[in-house]
Amino acid sequence: xxxxxxxxxxxxxxxxxxxxxxxxxxxxxxxxxxxxxxxxxxxxxxxxxxxxxxxxxxxxxxxxxxxxxxxxxxxxxxxxxxxxxxxxxxx
Amino acid sequence: xxxxxxxxxxxxxxxxxxxxxxxxxxxxxxxxxxxxxxxxxxxxxxxxxxxxxxxxxxxxxxxxxxxxxxxxxxxxxxxxxxxxxxxxxxxxxxxxxxxxxxxxxxxxxxxxxxxxxxxxxxxxxxxxxxxxxxxxxxxxxxxxxxxxxxxxxxxxxxxxxxxxxxxxxxxxxxxxxxxxxxxxxxxxxxxxxxxxxxxxxxxxxxxxxxxxxxxxxxxxxxxxxxxxxxxxxxxxxxxxxxxxxxxxxxxxxxxxxxxxxxxxxx
Numbered sequence: 291x292x293x294x295x296x297x298x299x300x301x302x303x304x305x306x307x308x309x310x311x312x313x314x315x316x317x318x319x320x321x322x323x324x325x326x327x328x329x330x331x332x333x334x335x336x337x338x339x340x341x342x343x344x345x346x347x348x349x350x351x352x353x354x355x356x357x358x359x360x361x362x363x364x365x366x367x368x369x370x371x372x373x374x375x376x377x378x379x380x381x
Numbered sequence: 382x383x384x385x386x387x388x389x390x391x392x393x394x395x396x397x398x399x400x401x402x403x404x405x406x407x408x409x410x411x412x413x414x415x416x417x418x419x420x421x422x423x424x425x426x427x428x429x430x431x432x433x434x435x436x437x438x439x440x441x442x443x444x445x446x447x448x449x450x451x452x453x454x455x456x457x458x459x460x461x462x463x464x465x466x467x468x469x470x471x472x473x474x475x476x477x478x479x480x481x482x483x484x485x486x487x488x489x490x491x492x493x494x495x496x497x498x499x500x501x502x503x504x505x506x507x508x509x510x511x512x513x514x515x516x517x518x519x520x521x522x523x524x525x526x527x528x529x530x531x532x533x534x535x536x537x538x539x540x541x542x543x544x545x546x547x548x549x550x551x552x553x554x555x556x557x558x559x560x561x562x563x564x565x566x567x568x569x570x571x572x573x574x575x576x577x578x579x580x581x582x583x584x585x586x587x588x589x590x591x592x593x594x595x596x597x598x599x600x601x602x603x604x605x606x607x608x609x610x611x612x613x614x615x616x617x618x619x620x621x622x623x624x625x626x627x628x629x630x631x632x633x634x635x636x637x638x639x640x641x642x643x644x645x646x647x
Contacts, residue, residue: 292587292621301619302580346588349581353555357526358493367461367492370416372522374575 333375384631386410388597398607403445405611413452413487424468435479452486452516460500483642486516490528509541517549529556566593571609579613595635
């Protein structure tokens with residue numbers, strides 16, 4: 291690690307603060323909106339819990355929270371895009 | 382600063398991008414075959430695309446003093462159509478002796494389907510039977526971790542494949558360890574959204590070391606930044622890293638991997 295903790299804060303605090311407020315505003319926006327949410331909101335909230343983890347693997351853990359945990363190939367690819375969160379078996 | 386851009390889809394970029402990359406110190410770039418944003422209708426469409434990669438783009442790059450290299454395949458996004466994939470696989474050998482072709486890529490998986498895996502296995506067989514290096518695309522977002530595991534299984538199953546001649550691209554924090562543990566090289570793709578940020582890419586160098594790793598922009602027709610590699614190098618400098626380490630990541634490492642092909646000459 292080339293930086294001290296103080297230098298990390300100097301270099302990245304404002305950017306992280308900006309992104310955190312954006313996430314807060316996103317959640318407010320979702321709550322203000324009408325209609326049902328889908329699996330992505332639950333995945334997002336589950337992933338946020340990983341931020342409280344101790345240690346140095348939060349990025350890994352958040353990525354895993356959004357990941358397909360199964361091991362078998364799917365039968366057919368019906369589309370090309372990914373949506374960012376695993377919908378669960380049978381979705 | 383000199384750097385190699387080891388993954389760029391220049392058919393989607395303007396001449397100004399070539400000029401900017403040359404100005405920033407790019408001496409060579411590699412352009413793997415990829416999805417055009419729509420499904421091509423026939424193998425002839427791919428034949429034309431492969432001519433673009435082996436004839437046209439090298440000339441555009443040379444105008445700015447940049448060496449252009451390429452990798453050939455049918456991208457996993459078009460691999461669900463097994464008949465089209467078979468046709469394209471039969472066309473690839475026509476281009477394998479072109480002087481800027483480094484190997485087979487970017488092959489891999491997209492949605493982790495059975496047909497995608499079959500076409501991946503066929504590409505791996507093509508590479509092995511022609512002694513070609515391999516560049517692998519790993520799936521995005523929720524499909525990446527599972528897809529990377531499936532890809533590593535396919536590669537491990539073929540005993541002809543030397544892991545050190547395979548680059549697994551688009552690694553992130555949850556896949557980089559398994560790729561390096563399997564003996565492959567890993568690429569971090571620097572995207573303004575959805576993939577890896579410059580800060581995270583530097584974090585991974587700090588945590589996993591600098592061996593068998595490179596950065597790339599994978600700039601294409603989507604939101605992407607052709608100068609992502611030199612900009613990340615600047616951020617690495619701001620963190621206080623030595624110039625020798627920066628040069629290793631953005632120049633020496635890609636040079637070392639790519640030089641496993643005799644055709645990669647700077």
